[in-house]
Amino acid sequence: MTKALVIGSTGATGKYVVLQLLQQSQNVHAIARSKQKLLDLLDEIEPKSSTLYENQLQVTEASILDLTDEELQKATADVDAVVSCLGHNLTFKGIYGKPRKLVTDATRRLFTAIAANNKEQVTKFILMGTDGVPNPSGGDDPRTKMERSVICLLRYLIPPHADNESAAAYIDTQRDNSHVEWTVVRPTDLIDGSVTKYELHDKPQGSLFGGETKATRANVAKSMVDMILTNSLWEEWKFKMPCVQDVMN
Numbered sequence: 001m002t003k004a005l006v007i008g009s010t011g012a013t014g015k016y017v018v019l020q021l022l023q024q025s026q027n028v029h030a031i032a033r034s035k036q037k038l039l040d041l042l043d044e045i046e047p048k049s050s051t052l053y054e055n056q057l058q059v060t061e062a063s064i065l066d067l068t069d070e071e072l073q074k075a076t077a078d079v080d081a082v083v084s085c086l087g088h089n090l091t092f093k094g095i096y097g098k099p100r101k102l103v104t105d106a107t108r109r110l111f112t113a114i115a116a117n118n119k120e121q122v123t124k125f126i127l128m129g130t131d132g133v134p135n136p137s138g139g140d141d142p143r144t145k146m147e148r149s150v151i152c153l154l155r156y157l158i159p160p161h162a163d164n165e166s167a168a169a170y171i172d173t174q175r176d177n178s179h180v181e182w183t184v185v186r187p188t189d190l191i192d193g194s195v196t197k198y199e200l201h202d203k204p205q206g207s208l209f210g211g212e213t214k215a216t217r218a219n220v221a222k223s224m225v226d227m228i229l230t231n232s233l234w235e236e237w238k239f240k241m242p243c244v245q246d247v248m249n
Contacts, residue, residue: 002080003027004228007064007106010034013128013190014085015041016221020195022053024229029075031067035059064106065099072113081124081228082110087160100159103127104166111171115179124234125182126224127171131204133164133186135241136172140203147208168241175239183234184241185224187215195222197247204243213245220244 004021008014009030019042021028032038038059039050050057060067060075064086067075076082086103099105107127114123132151134140143151154161168184188205193216200223206212223244227234 001026002228003029003078004081004083005075005079006030006083006085007110008085008087008128009059010038010041011085011087012192013217013220014083015045016218017083017085017224018042018057019045019049020218020221020225021228022049022056024225025056026229027056027058029058029060029079031060031062031064031075033061033063035061065102065109069109069113069116072109073116076110076113076123077117077119079123080121081126082114083126083128083224083228084110085128087128101163101166103160103163104170107167107170111174111177111180115177117179119179122181123179124228124238125171125180126227127167127182127184128220128224129164129168129184129186129241131186131188131243132161132208133168133184135203136169137241143208150208181234181238183227183237183239185220185227186241186243187220188213188243188245189215190220191216193246194218198223198244199247200237200242200244202240202242205245213248215245219246 004026006014006018006028009018009032018028018030030038042049086106171182171184174180174182189211191214195218198219227237
């Protein structure tokens with residue numbers, strides 16, 4: 001049995017990560033502003049799940065950046081994996097207000113907390129990104145001129161996109177970190193839906209605007225849960241930035 005710390009647990013994808021880990025008989029420590037909101041979200045997906053799995057679920061009510069360094073160190077001390085599904089709220093304040101670097105700052109502080117624990121066991125760290133964020137190490141196919149122009153505009157006009165790029169760039173510098181192994185999961189266009197079959201690719205598939213590929217949030221969550229629980233899958237994708245999409249029928 002493993003224990004995972006889930007950040008962004010009340011988000012559209014994070015709630016599936018929490019539930020799927022619980023369904024796999026794993027222990028979960030979720031950080032959320034509202035415990036009741038998280039429990040309600042779990043019950044919406046699977047009725048009575050908040051009661052069924054209550055002995056496996058620990059919830060700390062807080063905003064991740066409001067926790068002290070000592071509190072973050074304690075939260076990461078006894079976990080095998082950390083999953084960050086953090087994202088900015090899609091409101092004017094959420095997009096243009098503070099904190100502008102929510103994902104990046106949280107990621108940096110979590111890496112620092114994990115290192116401060118100085119555990120013998122390496123901690124898995126999974127960051128949820130997007131296939132609109134390029135791999136800082138290269139390897140993605142060149143984007144078209146139009147795609148590059150749009151990404152440039154997003155970078156300067158939409159702070160959350162720049163934040164996601166910054167977080168990926170930071171993680172990419174942590175290849176020699178002896179305390180953490182990481183991956184950045186980059187889903188294609190997100191949609192609602194249940195768990196089906198998914199596939200992982202080492203680079204984005206298709207056009208940024210084409211809409212040829214989709215990924216249900218439940219499948220994105222499953223890809224991350226599978227990486228936590230399946231060592232061979234983790235070995236295949238650690239220190240990489242896989243793109244996840246649904247298997248097309």
